[in-house]
Structures are given as structure tokens and as C-alpha cells.
Amino acid sequence: MQLVDKDQVAKSLGGRQLLNKSMKFLFLLCTLVGLVVLVTLIVDTVLDGWSHLTWDFLTSFSSSRPESAGIYGAIIGSVWLMAVTAPVAIVLSVGTALYLEEYAPKNRITNFITVNISNLAGVPSVVFGLLGLTIFVRQLSLGNSVLAAGLTLALMIMPVIVVAAQEAIRAVPSSVREASTGMGATKWQTVSRIILPAAIPGIITGIILALSRAIGETAPLVVIGVPVSLLVTPNGVFDTFQALPMQIYNWVKMPQEEFQYLTAAGIIILLLILFLMNSVAIYIRNKYSKRF
Amino acid sequence: MNEYNIREMIQNNKNNKSTKFIEKAVPTILFIITSVSILTTIGILYTLLSETFIFFTRVSFIEFITATEWKAFSSNPSFGIIALIMGTLKIVVIATMVAVPVGLGAAIYLSEYATDRIRRIVKPILEILAGIPTVVYGTFAITFVTPLIREMFPGVSLYNAISPGVVVGIMIVPMIASLSEDAMSSVPGTTREGSLALGATRLETVFKVILPAAASGIIASFVLGISRAIGETMIVSIAAGSTPGADFDLTSSLQTMTGFIVQVTSGDAAFGTDLYYSLYAVGMTLFLFTLIMNLAAQWITKKFKEEY
Amino acid sequence: MAELKMKEELDMNATINTQTEKKDPASGIVQSSKPVFEARDFNLWYGDNHALQNINLTFKENEISAIIGPSGCGKSTFIKSLNRMVELVPVVRTEGDIVYREQNIFDKSLSVEELRTKVGMVFQKPNPFPKSIYDNVAYGARVHGIRKKKVLDQIVEKSLRGAAIWDEVKDRLNANAYGLSGGQQQRICIARALAIEPDVILMDEPTSALDPISTTKIEDLMQELKEKYSIIVVTHNMQQAARISDKTAFFYQGYVVEHDDTKVIFENPKDKRTEDYVSGRFG
Structure with missing residues (x-):
């Protein structure tokens, strides 16, 4: 007696292959959804905003009259913001990653710190906004300044950079570490002269990607109370400021149709900055990806 | 010398x-x-x-968790968090319905069908998509998706759950796709070949071998995606409106927990008022929800970790 | 003993390199073969695994000592104990003494950094740093506080010559060391170890990842190096041990089974297990 009916198998094969083919097509469509959305979003935005991308737009402050409103204050403000966020986030994250990878004993505290960091990565940005509002703006009396917002965003992106930096440090082969230790180099000499330089491309990639997230982050700035209209740029970190995503959010809420074009123009600027940052990150990653 | x-x-x-x-x-x-x-x-x-x-x-805790109305700005205020949770839930459900099938489908394609070349093209696109600021997604929802939906279904109001829900879903697709793909790619090639060598099609291999083997990672990616949707703020602030309500209506204005926080803080919530403190009660609720989801994701990954 | 001294003198005369004339007073080499390393009742555990048991061994200066034995016998663990690199594994516990030039290496007064400065190491796989050839070789000197360009230049050239790779790389000292072949990389690693003028060089299967031609070059190099340095080499390759070493220790399951002149070990071993191993009956 034959347990496998060969005719039956042969008959069903055609149908199975067809199902495989059609599902493959469906999966491909799913993959293309992202591409379609990206293209639609960009085309829609560019069509709306292109004509408003003028020199005046780039060099004017915000205004309640759409024809004279510009994005200058927001761009300068965002640069100020990143000037605070970047160094603070880098020091905190790289320091934390180095501690966890190189110095931390394998115990409960270390384990707790690791779990805590991955939980922080999942805290909604608006909650970080509440943290910033309560601690930095109110209790430390920093007001809605560049410093308060910059520190808030730095804490928010820290977990992302920590994880990226940890991966980059872990990717440095232990044989190289042994070579350095074997020559009588101290721990810190090995870390600072061998491990860090070898891990730096991966760390920088992580930093750029995290900063590109921070530069487009809006919710914490709303909560902190970053002003939507301001006719000066900050002179220092204790001054208040405008920010690119806040400006876009403000315009998109405006009822007049003219502001929708300004929104689109603002988004073009923001996306250009992001694409630029991402390209740099991808370039660094590809250039240095296979060295060991 | x-x-x-x-x-x-x-x-x-x-x-x-x-x-x-x-x-x-x-x-x-x-x-x-x-x-x-x-x-x-x-x-x-x-x-x-x-x-x-x-x-x-x-405000009594009982009112907070049982009342069904959220009228924080009223002169006779009512603080029933259920109304805001309901708003969040609508967005999350719609987003999940979009993101899970699309994200998983994309992950299956990338992990099991795509050639290396396609993968090299598609992955950066997903990364770009994941890097687009939510304020941009919000603008996209209100200026493109909402009019589109309203054209198809004229009964839908300007602020509704569908448009922001779909866009939040699209926003979390890259996350689900890339995490699920990681999980599937780490199923060893030998397992895959074992099934294919028996004459199973790619599809049968995916559903009978790969998905079960990668289940924990895939489910964790869903949970993380949902957590992200719960915490999403700008898309709903821009496109969902500001009318909290404990109903199941998807076509009219609503408010989520995050939307409420933004609404209060963009105005002047006088320090020390009930309104001001309600901000934190909502924030706490939001924090708890996302924390539970994140811990769940970690637990799933750890508990059902596949050993290859 | 007398025979040994004669052999030493012969080797010295055979050396072409003039640099070997300059003997370092600090280590007091030359006259008689003093012991550099001495293990006394040394035991080591990885967690519960008693990996090295009651090791008693003496290594003398200006000799090449080979350590042979089947995989897992503890030979690598032992050589890594000599510069305390074995402690990088967190669960390691030791008992007994290892004496380096009359000083217990586990003594608090001797820092591991100092020990490792004097006891250099070459690893199984070439492990250059992802830096230029120059920076690789200058690394040790820089770490130990030497910063003058002139001194570093001299150290780099001298070490690269010492490792017999100067002619191959002198025109591209700023090129990344990863661009070199495996054999060249390993000689860069030897040069890197030579740069801080250690007293002893430990080599952990230095040619196991290399092709035969590179292996021959490294073996020749070791013969030259022994004029200035004491070398302890772990090898799984018995022909190599027979070719290059003066003394050989046979490790088996964490014990030293036999330690004697290489000639004796290979031609007239006292222990049955040694005989079985060197004649290829197991391992």
C-alpha cells in the first residue's frame, strides 16, 4: 500500500505554486507601501511648498501674516537646540555605553541599568516633555530656554545612542583588546586608544541618527512651552527660542490656506536637513562597515 | 643615530x-x-x-477611572480618563490593523523572497520612513489622507480617527518590519533548507517553519509597535481633533491622552489648577500603558527566546 | 650544561645582526642561563574545572621553550598565566606561585601592566590594531609614555627590522595594517611586541593561522630573536617544536607529564604518554 498518493501530490502542486506566487506578490505590495507613502508625501509636500521656498522665506522671522512669514528664527533656534542636545547626549551616552561594556561588573545593578535604559527608550516623548517642564523649566527655573529644551531632548535620545554605541563597542574584536592589554597597556589606555577609535564610526552613525530624531521632535517642545512666534534669535542658552518642528506645527494649525503652503515649505527644509544627516550616517556606516 | x-x-x-x-x-x-x-x-x-x-x-480616583466624560476645560469639570483612553484605543486599533499585516508582509518579503539587491534598496527606504518626524506625518494626515478619506466617505468629519490611525500605522510599519525581519533572518538557513528540500513552497516554509520559529521576536515587534502608537503625539494632535469621548465612533473628532497633554500645554494651564494637575494624571496613565507594553515585549523576547 | 652554553655561543657567532651585540644591562643576559620563569605548585581553576594541576616548570633565559600537548591540555591557559592574561576570564582562580626573575607575579608590588611590559605576547591569530603599520608598532612605546617622534621613528624601524619585515613595509608605514597578508600581519604583531623591548616573549601558537611559507619566516625569526629574548611558545605542531625549541614541556590533561631537552622528549621520552603523543598515536 502506498502511503503517499503521488497523483494527488502532483495535482495539488500547481495550486500550491500559484498560491506561493500570489502571496509573494502580496508581500511585495506590503513592502512597496512604504515606498509609495514616502513618494506621495514628498511629492505632495514639494508641490505645495516649492513656490514658497524663497530667499525671503529663509531669512524672515515668523509672522501672523503669511505673505511675510519666514523660517529664519526657527532654523537658528533648532541649531541652538542641537548645540545643547548634541554634546550633552554624546557625553552621557558614550560614557554610559563605555561603562556598561567595559567596566560594569556583571551584577544586578548593571542588569537593572540595562533594563532601565531599554525602558527609557520606550517612554513617549511627550512624557519626557513633562519631565522637562517640571524639572528643568520650573524647579531649576530655566524657563522655556534653549538649555531646558536641549537637556530634555538629550535625555530623550540618550537610550538610542547608548544602544548604538554598545553595539559598536561590542563589535571590536576581543583579540585586539588582548593585544593591547598584553603589551602592558592599562584598561583606560586600551579603551581610549584602541576600543573607542575602532568603535567611533558606529557610534557617530548612532549619534547622527539620534540627533536627526531630536531635530524633528515636536511634542516635548510643545509641553515645555517653546514659543511659536518670536522676532529674535537667542543670544545664549538661557534665552528662549523657536524651533523648526514647532514652527511647522504652528503653521499647520492655522486656518488660512496660505499657511498650508508655508507648512509644506517648512517641511521641505526639515526633510532636507534630515536627508542630509541620514546620508552622512549611511556614508560613514558603509565606509567603515567591514574592517575586522 | x-x-x-x-x-x-x-x-x-x-x-x-x-x-x-x-x-x-x-x-x-x-x-x-x-x-x-x-x-x-x-x-x-x-x-x-x-x-x-x-x-x-x-479629584477622586474613583471618578478618574469610572467616569466616562472628560471635560477638563469646563467650568464644571469632569475627569473620566476612560474618554481619553478610548480615543487612544481607536487610534491604536486602526494603526495596528494597518501596521501588523503590512509590516509583517514586508518583513516576510524582505527575509524570505527578496534578493540581496532589493533588500539593499528597500531597507534604507524603511529607515528614511522611520526617521520622518511625526509633525510631518501629522501634516500629511491632515492635508492629504483626511481629504482623500472624506472624498471617499463624505460623512467623515475633518477630525476623525481613521486618518490619524492609518498614518500612525504607516509610521510604525518600519519598526515592525525591521524587528520582525531580524527575528526571521535569525532562523538558521538549515531549518529553511530542510523544509524547502521536502518540496514545500516558500510560502509553506514561511507559515509552517519560519513564523513559528520566529514567533517571539515577531510578537515582541507588534507589542513595541503598539506601545509606540499609544505614545504617538503629533499626528493625533494635528489630525484627530480635541473632543474626548467614550464612544466607538471613528468618523468624528476625538482626543487621545497624548493629544490632551499637548492641548493643555500649548495653551496656558495656570500652575496649581485642577487642569494643570490633570496633565500629570494623564501623563502617568500614558506612562503606565507604555511601560507595561515595553515590559511585556521584553518578557516575550526573553521567555520565548529561540535557541538555535 | 656545558653543551648548552656552547650551543649558545655558536648561535651568537652565527648572528649577522649587529644590534645583538648590545646587551641590556637591566636584564643581565649572557653569562649563565638564569631562570626567567618558574612555576611552583601552580594550580588554576575555571570555575569548577581544575585546568592546571600542580605545575612545576622552569624556563631559562635565551632559550626557546616549546609547550606541546593535545588540545584542551591547558598549554594555552598556562602560557597566558605567565603574563596574567588568563585573568581576563572572570571565573579564573589560581593557587601557587609563578616567579618571574625572583619576583612572584601575583605579588601586589608587581602591577600586571609592569609584568606585561616585560613579558610580551604574540597571539594565535594575527591581531593588529585597525591603525597604520607605524602606529601599531609605536603603540606600546606611546602607551608607556614615549612621545618623541625621533625616538618613536627609531623604535619602529628597529622593531620592524627585528621582526624581519622592514623591507616589505618601509615604503608604506602609514598604510593600514589590515591591508597586509596574514603572515605579514603576524610579523607586525611580533614587531609590536619587540618595540617595548620585553625580556620574555610568549607565543601562543603563533603560526597556526599561517601558510607554510609565512610559518618558515616566523620560525627563522624566532631563532634570531632568542639571542636577545627568552621565548616560550605553545604549539600544536610537533615538527615545529622539534625544529625550533631547546626545551620542550609536554602537557596532558592539566599536568606537566614531561619537561626536558627537546631532543630527549622527541627521541627518548621517559613517559609512555609522551612517547605516544610525539609519535602521533593520539592528539
């Missing part, structure tokens, strides 16, 4: 004070830096708990 005595030079440098000091100081400095992450968590908990505590001295 005069010869240097290297051994002697090294010997002389041996007792370099600064080297020794740095060696001792560095671990301490790094530990202090690391503790900032703990302080951040303490800061968040302290902020939310202390102000929420004050809120509950003014």
Missing part, C-alpha cells in the same frame, strides 16, 4: 602619577555618567507621581 634605551625610558615613565590617577578616576566618572539614566527614570517617576498625587487629593 644614537640608540635610545627603551627599557630604561619605559621604566622611568612607570610611575606616571597622572596615568595612575586617570585609571582610578575613569570608572567612577563613567559610573556617575551612567547613573544619569537612573536619575532620568527617577525624575520621570517623581514628576508624574508627585503631581498625580496632588491631583487625586482634588
Whole structure:
């Protein structure tokens, strides 16, 4: 007696292959959804905003009259913001990653710190906004300044950079570490002269990607109370400021149709900055990806 | 060329004070830096708990969790968090319905069908998509998706759950796709080949071998995606409206927990009012929801970790 | 003993390199073969695994000592104990003494950094740093506080010559060391170890990842190096041990079974297990 009916198998094969083919097509469509959305979003935005991308737009402050409103204050403000966020986030994250990878004993505290960091990565940005509002703006009396917002965003992106930096440090082969230790180099000499330089491309990639997230982050700035209209740029970190995503959010809420074009123009600027940052990150990653 | 005595030079440098000091100081400095992450968590908990505590001295906890109306701005206010949770839930359900099939489909395609070349093109696109600021997605929802939906279904109002829900879903697709793909790619090739060699099609291999083997990672990616959707703020602030309500209506204006926080803080919530403290009670609720989801994701990954 | 001294003198005369004339007073080499390393009742555990048991061994200066034995016998663990690199594994516990030039290496007064400065190491797989050839070789000197360009230049050239790779790389000292072949990389690693003028060089299967031609070059190099350095080499290759070493220790399951002149070990071993191993009956 034959347990496998060969005719039956042969008959069903055609149908199975067809199902495989059609599902493959469906999966491909799913993959293309992202591409379609990206293209639609960009085309829609560019069509709306292109004509408003003028020199005046780039060099004017915000205004309640759409024809004279510009994005200058927001761009300068965002640069100020990143000037605070970047160094603070880098020091905190790289320091934390180095501690966890190189110095931390394998115990409960270390384990707790690791779990805590991955939980922080999942805290909604608006909650970080509440943290910033309560601690930095109110209790430390920093007001809605560049410093308060910059520190808030730095804490928010820290977990992302920590994880990226940890991966980059872990990717440095232990044989190289042994070579350095074997020559009588101290721990810190090995870390600072061998491990860090070898891990730096991966760390920088992580930093750029995290900063590109921070530069487009809006919710914490709303909560902190970053002003939507301001006719000066900050002179220092204790001054208040405008920010690119806040400006876009403000315009998109405006009822007049003219502001929708300004929104689109603002988004073009923001996306250009992001694409630029991402390209740099991808370039660094590809250039240095296979060295060991 | 005069010869240097290297051994002697090294010997002389041996007792370099600064080297020794740095060696001792560095671990301490790094530990202090690391503790900032703990302080951040303490800061968040302290902020939310202390102000929420004050809120509950003014508004009863029972009202907060049982009342179905959220009228924080009214002169006769009512604080029923269910109305805001309902708003969040609508967005999350719609987003999940979009993101899970699309994200999983894309992950299956990338992991099981795509050639290396396609993968190299598609993955950066997903990364770009994941990097688009939510304020841009929000604008896209209100200026493109909402009019599109309203054209197809004229009964839908300007602010509704569908448009922001779909866009939040699209926003979390890259996350689900890439995490699920990671999980599927780590199923060893030999397992895959074992099934294919028996004459199973790719599809049968995916559903009978790969998906079960990668289940924990895939489910964790769903949970993380949902957590992200719960915390999403700008898309709903821009496109969902500001009318909290404990109903199941998807076509009219609603408000989520995050949307409420933005609405209050973009105006002037006078310090010390009930409205001000309600901000933190909502923030606390939001924090708890996302925390539970994140812990669940970690638990799933750890508990059902596949050993290959 | 007398025979040994004669052999030493012969080797010295055979050396072409003039640099070997300059003997370092700090280590007091030359006259008689003093012991550099001495293990006394040395035991080592990885967790519960008693990996090295009651090791008693003496290594003398200006000799090449080979350590042979089947995989897992503890030979690598032992050589890594000599510069305390074995402690990088967190669960390691030791008992007994290892004496380096009359000083217990586990003594608090001797820092591991100092020990490792004097006891250099070459690893199984070439492990250059992802830096230029120059920076690789200058690394040790820089770490130990030597910063003058002139001194570093001299150290780099001298070490690269010492490792017999100067002619191959002198025109591209700023090129990344990863661009070199495996054999060249390993000689860069030897040069890197030579740069801080250690007293002893430990080599952990230094040619196991290399092709035969590179292996021959490294073996020749070791013969030259022994004029200035004491070399302890772990090898799984018995022909190599027979070719290059003066003394050989046979490790088996964490014990030293036999330690004697290489000639004796290979031609007239006292222990049955040694005989079985060197004649290829197991391992």
C-alpha cells in the first residue's frame, strides 16, 4: 500500500505554486507601501511648498501674516537646540555605553541599568516633555530656554545612542583588546586608544541618527512651552527660542490656506536637513562597515 | 643615530602619577555618567507621581477611572480618563490593523523572497520612513489622507480617527518590519533548507517553519509597535481633533491622552489648577500603558527566546 | 650544561645582526642561563574545572621553550598565566606561585601592566590594531609614555627590522595594517611586541593561522630573536617544536607529564604518554 498518493501530490502542486506566487506578490505590495507613502508625501509636500521656498522665506522671522512669514528664527533656534542636545547626549551616552561594556561588573545593578535604559527608550516623548517642564523649566527655573529644551531632548535620545554605541563597542574584536592589554597597556589606555577609535564610526552613525530624531521632535517642545512666534534669535542658552518642528506645527494649525503652503515649505527644509544627516550616517556606516 | 634605551625610558615613565590617577578616576566618572539614566527614570517617576498625587487629593480616583466624560476645560469639570483612553484605543486599533499585516508582509518579503539587491534598496527606504518626524506625518494626515478619506466617505468629519490611525500605522510599519525581519533572518538557513528540500513552497516554509520559529521576536515587534502608537503625539494632535469621548465612533473628532497633554500645554494651564494637575494624571496613565507594553515585549523576547 | 652554553655561543657567532651585540644591562643576559620563569605548585581553576594541576616548570633565559600537548591540555591557559592574561576570564582562580626573575607575579608590588611590559605576547591569530603599520608598532612605546617622534621613528624601524619585515613595509608605514597578508600581519604583531623591548616573549601558537611559507619566516625569526629574548611558545605542531625549541614541556590533561631537552622528549621520552603523543598515536 502506498502511503503517499503521488497523483494527488502532483495535482495539488500547481495550486500550491500559484498560491506561493500570489502571496509573494502580496508581500511585495506590503513592502512597496512604504515606498509609495514616502513618494506621495514628498511629492505632495514639494508641490505645495516649492513656490514658497524663497530667499525671503529663509531669512524672515515668523509672522501672523503669511505673505511675510519666514523660517529664519526657527532654523537658528533648532541649531541652538542641537548645540545643547548634541554634546550633552554624546557625553552621557558614550560614557554610559563605555561603562556598561567595559567596566560594569556583571551584577544586578548593571542588569537593572540595562533594563532601565531599554525602558527609557520606550517612554513617549511627550512624557519626557513633562519631565522637562517640571524639572528643568520650573524647579531649576530655566524657563522655556534653549538649555531646558536641549537637556530634555538629550535625555530623550540618550537610550538610542547608548544602544548604538554598545553595539559598536561590542563589535571590536576581543583579540585586539588582548593585544593591547598584553603589551602592558592599562584598561583606560586600551579603551581610549584602541576600543573607542575602532568603535567611533558606529557610534557617530548612532549619534547622527539620534540627533536627526531630536531635530524633528515636536511634542516635548510643545509641553515645555517653546514659543511659536518670536522676532529674535537667542543670544545664549538661557534665552528662549523657536524651533523648526514647532514652527511647522504652528503653521499647520492655522486656518488660512496660505499657511498650508508655508507648512509644506517648512517641511521641505526639515526633510532636507534630515536627508542630509541620514546620508552622512549611511556614508560613514558603509565606509567603515567591514574592517575586522 | 644614537640608540635610545627603551627599557630604561619605559621604566622611568612607570610611575606616571597622572596615568595612575586617570585609571582610578575613569570608572567612577563613567559610573556617575551612567547613573544619569537612573536619575532620568527617577525624575520621570517623581514628576508624574508627585503631581498625580496632588491631583487625586482634588479629584477622586474613583471618578478618574469610572467616569466616562472628560471635560477638563469646563467650568464644571469632569475627569473620566476612560474618554481619553478610548480615543487612544481607536487610534491604536486602526494603526495596528494597518501596521501588523503590512509590516509583517514586508518583513516576510524582505527575509524570505527578496534578493540581496532589493533588500539593499528597500531597507534604507524603511529607515528614511522611520526617521520622518511625526509633525510631518501629522501634516500629511491632515492635508492629504483626511481629504482623500472624506472624498471617499463624505460623512467623515475633518477630525476623525481613521486618518490619524492609518498614518500612525504607516509610521510604525518600519519598526515592525525591521524587528520582525531580524527575528526571521535569525532562523538558521538549515531549518529553511530542510523544509524547502521536502518540496514545500516558500510560502509553506514561511507559515509552517519560519513564523513559528520566529514567533517571539515577531510578537515582541507588534507589542513595541503598539506601545509606540499609544505614545504617538503629533499626528493625533494635528489630525484627530480635541473632543474626548467614550464612544466607538471613528468618523468624528476625538482626543487621545497624548493629544490632551499637548492641548493643555500649548495653551496656558495656570500652575496649581485642577487642569494643570490633570496633565500629570494623564501623563502617568500614558506612562503606565507604555511601560507595561515595553515590559511585556521584553518578557516575550526573553521567555520565548529561540535557541538555535 | 656545558653543551648548552656552547650551543649558545655558536648561535651568537652565527648572528649577522649587529644590534645583538648590545646587551641590556637591566636584564643581565649572557653569562649563565638564569631562570626567567618558574612555576611552583601552580594550580588554576575555571570555575569548577581544575585546568592546571600542580605545575612545576622552569624556563631559562635565551632559550626557546616549546609547550606541546593535545588540545584542551591547558598549554594555552598556562602560557597566558605567565603574563596574567588568563585573568581576563572572570571565573579564573589560581593557587601557587609563578616567579618571574625572583619576583612572584601575583605579588601586589608587581602591577600586571609592569609584568606585561616585560613579558610580551604574540597571539594565535594575527591581531593588529585597525591603525597604520607605524602606529601599531609605536603603540606600546606611546602607551608607556614615549612621545618623541625621533625616538618613536627609531623604535619602529628597529622593531620592524627585528621582526624581519622592514623591507616589505618601509615604503608604506602609514598604510593600514589590515591591508597586509596574514603572515605579514603576524610579523607586525611580533614587531609590536619587540618595540617595548620585553625580556620574555610568549607565543601562543603563533603560526597556526599561517601558510607554510609565512610559518618558515616566523620560525627563522624566532631563532634570531632568542639571542636577545627568552621565548616560550605553545604549539600544536610537533615538527615545529622539534625544529625550533631547546626545551620542550609536554602537557596532558592539566599536568606537566614531561619537561626536558627537546631532543630527549622527541627521541627518548621517559613517559609512555609522551612517547605516544610525539609519535602521533593520539592528539
